[in-house]
Amino acid sequence: MFDYTVKTSKSLEEAISSLEENLKSEGFGVLWNFDLTAKLQEKGQDFHTPFTVLEVCNQKGAQRVLSQNLLVGYFLPCKMVVYQDESETKIGMPRPTAMINMLHNEELQTLAEDIETRLIRCIDQSVQVL
Template sequence: MYGFSVTVKDKFDDAITRVTEELQKEGFGVLTEIDVKATLKKKLDIDKLPYTILGACNPVLANQAINAEPDIGLLLPCNVLVREEENGAVTVAFMDPAAVLQLVNRPEVEGMAAQVKEKLERVRDALK
């Protein structure tokens, strides 16, 4: 499995705000916000339900990871997906850094990935 998720009671925009706030509590900032719905409408004239990818980064842990493996930036930042379902529910899904960063195959990176996963799981749990 490469991710974990939670269904929230928030409206879509409120969910993005709350996710961002909870990420900040765990030391993450949101570096990027990709509005996939708007992009697909603009580029392909396709209507989709709200679907936004947040690129979350914990600077302290990112710096440690880059120092351990300079090319690890290919696997950063941690993506957090906020998407609206057909039934109106909102799902927040998190990339599992432990699963993704095992590609690096370095013990020091595995330890950092576990720390990041714990932090993201706390964000998920705070959203319930």
């Protein structure tokens, strides 16, 4: 499967905040928090679905994979999305393993599996209501 997406009962803002906190605890920084809805509306497009893209990066992980194959740069930084789908808030991402698989490199695949596991943990922790 290409993506990992889950539902949460949290609001869009709560889900984003929770995700950012959980990413930080796993060593990921949010490089960019992009409100796609606002940007499309600013450009005159009739789009009203709340949709935010977070570009996230673990510097050590990025350095490791880029040192092995510069083509990995096409997949960086990792993208995560938080959006409203009808009345549900969803958090998701493309799976790093699905993208790295295109390079047919077992060592890179192992590194991608570690990153993916950590990002999924961040998402899963973010959907929980405490």
